[in-house]
Amino acid sequence: MVKINDNFLKLPGSYLFSTIGKKVAAFQEANPDKxxxxxxxxxxxxxxxxxxxxxxxxxxxxxxSAETFKGYxxxxxxxxxxxxxxxxxxxxxxxDINADEIFVSDGAKCDSGNIQEIFxxxxxxxxxxxxxxxxxxxxxxxxxxGTYDAASEKWSDVIYMPCTMKNNFAPELPKETPxxxxxxxxxxxxxxxxxxxxxQEWVDYANKTGAVIIxxxxxxxYISEENIPHxxxxxxxxxxxxxxxxxxxxxxxxxxxxxxxxxxxxxLKVGDVSLHSLWARRHGTKYNGAPYIIQRAGxxxxxxxxxxxxxxxVAYYMNNAKVIFNGLKEAGYTVxxxxxxxxxxxxxxxxxxxxxxxxxxxxxxxVVGTPGAGFGPSGEGYFRLTAFGSFENTVAAxxxxxxx
Amino acid sequence: MVKINDNFLKLPGSYLFSTIGKKVAAFQEANPDKxxxxxxxxxxxxxxxxxxxxxxxxxxxxxxSAETFKGYxxxxxxxxxxxxxxxxxxxxxxxDINADEIFVSDGAKCDSGNIQEIFxxxxxxxxxxxxxxxxxxxxxxxxxxGTYDAASEKWSDVIYMPCTMKNNFAPELPKETPxxxxxxxxxxxxxxxxxxxxxQEWVDYANKTGAVIIxxxxxxxYISEENIPHxxxxxxxxxxxxxxxxxxxxxxxxxxxxxxxxxxxxxLKVGDVSLHSLWARRHGTKYNGAPYIIQRAGxxxxxxxxxxxxxxxVAYYMNNAKVIFNGLKEAGYTVxxxxxxxxxxxxxxxxxxxxxxxxxxxxxxxVVGTPGAGFGPSGEGYFRLTAFGSFENTVAAxxxxxxx
Numbered sequence: 186m187v188k189i190n191d192n193f194l195k196l197p198g199s200y201l202f203s204t205i206g207k208k209v210a211a212f213q214e215a216n217p218d219k220x221x222x223x224x225x226x227x228x229x230x231x232x233x234x235x236x237x238x239x240x241x242x243x244x245x246x247x248x249x250s251a252e253t254f255k256g257y258x259x260x261x262x263x264x265x266x267x268x269x270x271x272x273x274x275x276x277x278x279x280x281d282i283n284a285d286e287i288f289v290s291d292g293a294k295c296d297s298g299n300i301q302e303i304f305x306x307x308x309x310x311x312x313x314x315x316x317x318x319x320x321x322x323x324x325x326x327x328x329x330x331g332t333y334d335a336a337s338e339k340w341s342d343v344i345y346m347p348c349t350m351k352n353n354f355a356p357e358l359p360k361e362t363p364x365x366x367x368x369x370x371x372x373x374x375x376x377x378x379x380x381x382x383x384x385q386e387w388v389d390y391a392n393k394t395g396a397v398i399i400x401x402x403x404x405x406x407y408i409s410e411e412n413i414p415h416x417x418x419x420x421x422x423x424x425x426x427x428x429x430x431x432x433x434x435x436x437x438x439x440x441x442x443x444x445x446x447x448x449x450x451x452x453l454k455v456g457d458v459s460l461h462s463l464w465a466r467r468h469g470t471k472y473n474g475a476p477y478i479i480q481r482a483g484x485x486x487x488x489x490x491x492x493x494x495x496x497x498x499v500a501y502y503m504n505n506a507k508v509i510f511n512g513l514k515e516a517g518y519t520v521x522x523x524x525x526x527x528x529x530x531x532x533x534x535x536x537x538x539x540x541x542x543x544x545x546x547x548x549x550x551x552v553v554g555t556p557g558a559g560f561g562p563s564g565e566g567y568f569r570l571t572a573f574g575s576f577e578n579t580v581a582a583x584x585x586x587x588x589x
Numbered sequence: 590m591v592k593i594n595d596n597f598l599k600l601p602g603s604y605l606f607s608t609i610g611k612k613v614a615a616f617q618e619a620n621p622d623k624x625x626x627x628x629x630x631x632x633x634x635x636x637x638x639x640x641x642x643x644x645x646x647x648x649x650x651x652x653x654s655a656e657t658f659k660g661y662x663x664x665x666x667x668x669x670x671x672x673x674x675x676x677x678x679x680x681x682x683x684x685d686i687n688a689d690e691i692f693v694s695d696g697a698k699c700d701s702g703n704i705q706e707i708f709x710x711x712x713x714x715x716x717x718x719x720x721x722x723x724x725x726x727x728x729x730x731x732x733x734x735g736t737y738d739a740a741s742e743k744w745s746d747v748i749y750m751p752c753t754m755k756n757n758f759a760p761e762l763p764k765e766t767p768x769x770x771x772x773x774x775x776x777x778x779x780x781x782x783x784x785x786x787x788x789q790e791w792v793d794y795a796n797k798t799g800a801v802i803i804x805x806x807x808x809x810x811y812i813s814e815e816n817i818p819h820x821x822x823x824x825x826x827x828x829x830x831x832x833x834x835x836x837x838x839x840x841x842x843x844x845x846x847x848x849x850x851x852x853x854x855x856x857l858k859v860g861d862v863s864l865h866s867l868w869a870r871r872h873g874t875k876y877n878g879a880p881y882i883i884q885r886a887g888x889x890x891x892x893x894x895x896x897x898x899x900x901x902x903v904a905y906y907m908n909n910a911k912v913i914f915n916g917l918k919e920a921g922y923t924v925x926x927x928x929x930x931x932x933x934x935x936x937x938x939x940x941x942x943x944x945x946x947x948x949x950x951x952x953x954x955x956v957v958g959t960p961g962a963g964f965g966p967s968g969e970g971y972f973r974l975t976a977f978g979s980f981e982n983t984v985a986a987x988x989x990x991x992x993x
Contacts, residue, residue: 186768186798186799186800187708187712187768187800187801187859188708188709188711188712188768188859189707189708189709189859189860189862189864190706190707190708190709190710191709193707193867193870193871194862196870202873203664226661228660228661229660230655230658230660231655231658232652232653232654232655232658233652233653233658235653238649238650238653241649241652241882242646242649245642245645245646245649246642248636248637248645248846249637249639249642250636251634251635251636251979254634254635254636254637254842254845255845256632256633256634256842256844256845257630257632257844257845258845291695291847291877291880292877294875294876294877295875295876295877298874298875298876299875302594302730303593303594303597304591304592304593304594305592305593305594306594307592308591308592318874319874319875322874323874323875326706326871326874326875364591364592365591394590395590395591396590396591397591438658438660440660440661440877441652441658441659441660441661441662441878441880441881442652442880442881442882443695443877443878443879443880455591455592455593456593458593458598460593463593463594463597466597466600467597467730469606469607470702470722470723470727470730471698471699471702471703471723471727471730472698472699472702473695473698473699473844473847474845474847475847476695476845476846476847476880476883477845477846478645478846478882479880479883575655
């Protein structure tokens, strides 16, 4: 008699963005004449840039001819893409990461969810609070998080590191020592960053305690200030304690294209066991590579034309971020983020809970945002807006919010 | 101090096809002048058909324009593809499967490896022996298989169902009752099939014992004989006991394109819990959909032009199968498979082990096949050749084998 994985039943409610999707659909059905503006889910809206479109067409043609057709990709990704990544994202910043330490995947969400598989069930995880829900949820499914307390909205075996206005949204080293530390900077959802010196403290801490840092740098393309690290490998000693997750979703508009990668330096070992070899085994056994044509699109991200065009695209979204940030400030909101990240994080007004503010904004302004509580208990009382809409919609949304 | 998932260390050696890849690379390096013909890994060689190429180009253009750009796909796949699948693969065969019971993914390898996550660790799995290694290996990684005995090459908590010449490569109902039963027909690697009446016995058995069947039908497009089921949902009662895994890799040449799907009927429950809802939660939390352009390519598989073109492509490979089957028979080998599947399964000559025969064939004929032992202990003494090469290479390989 088959038994299910009971850990799934412990998860309260559905995945955050599924819940939002259902709420918005219900509102639209009840109000078919309202034009909803979505600044909720972090989905991009600008089309793929010409250099990428060109590269996709070329790769499609290759797939149509016997001489150039490509079957199964190499387990860990095509050499051309891994080299472009190593050169463009690491060597160019003086970081010692080689092509064979890069694992190409179909996106950072999968990697964020799957990376925990190579670790034992008896590890204690630490997460920023609030944070991208996949880190905790995937550990819940695996059975690593203990029991859920509905009152505090916390799991008994998870170390929460509050990131609120009090600490300028930067986590402090936890009192209890964790085994696995999830860090995400620029942060989703708060849009905050930490300096290289602050990140170095985490690297030193992990090396001292024998913890592994899972560093999600999906939003690094939005960093505009000096002294904010683009990759954890800018820090000394990161090669022995850190795994980095990266995405093409936000820097190149690949949310519907699906491409990402994970970096595991070969020095990163637990005892004699290299985490690189464990992840390689996981990839080899349970994954079959990203599509050839998509990997070619990824390569185009690093071409001269691609880089120039994407710089403009990122600037377009960051201009939206400015519109949101300044508009909300003018309207009297307390806001942060939006300078090194495409996310604006605001304090809900008048003691509203974040889901109350979600409903309020949907009903009064027909604008969709994301309730901070969806990202963890310390997200309560906050709200996220994203800069990924069109300029016109962003301006219109802010006007509506001002006019409530 | 972080702990690794020790289950990974229990896996003997590397993933089968990685091992083969390394052996072949080493041989080629030592013998740079030899022209190796690969009939080992089940990778296709024919280019994508024109209907699919056309559809890919169109979808790429959509991604280049703001009006038609697509971001995140719906969690479970685009409606257009799920409907095409439900109609083309199920309703057309009189099977009651709806679009909302189909979960689009990036391939059957991922689904085969991930599906075990929704089940508890205390389930006992049963597998055909030999079989596609991912079923067992993914359960090893999760910690469901007990200890490995190197002498017998068996895991203590796995029920092996031998499929050899003795039983015409059809598994018998196991003596010990399993909780999860992996079946793959047409079978990889033996190329054998079972009749609808035989499959009905498995469905009845699962319903009686409360087991779930994970039915891998990746090769159904190669079925040429009547009375061989194309899907498990042709059997009565399958909606309450069976999950089906399907792939576009072999029927449409998508090994480098990456698309597949899993079917979970809504009636399939364990107690009150619907497996459909668990898999939906898994998809929502740890997966972000197949690329839009690839889902459009999948849709083209079901168009009139696509179907006609792919019928020819399958016929091309099945002609190769005939060449291999007949050629080996003429050369005095004992062969099976190749009639309803792109795989030919042969008995190794002169008591050679299957890895001995692998080396023998590589050295003497410069032909790469797959050792049966790589698929499980009962695969020892057998060897797999695939029909996925080009016609010219297939003919040349068989000539070389005849001439040893």
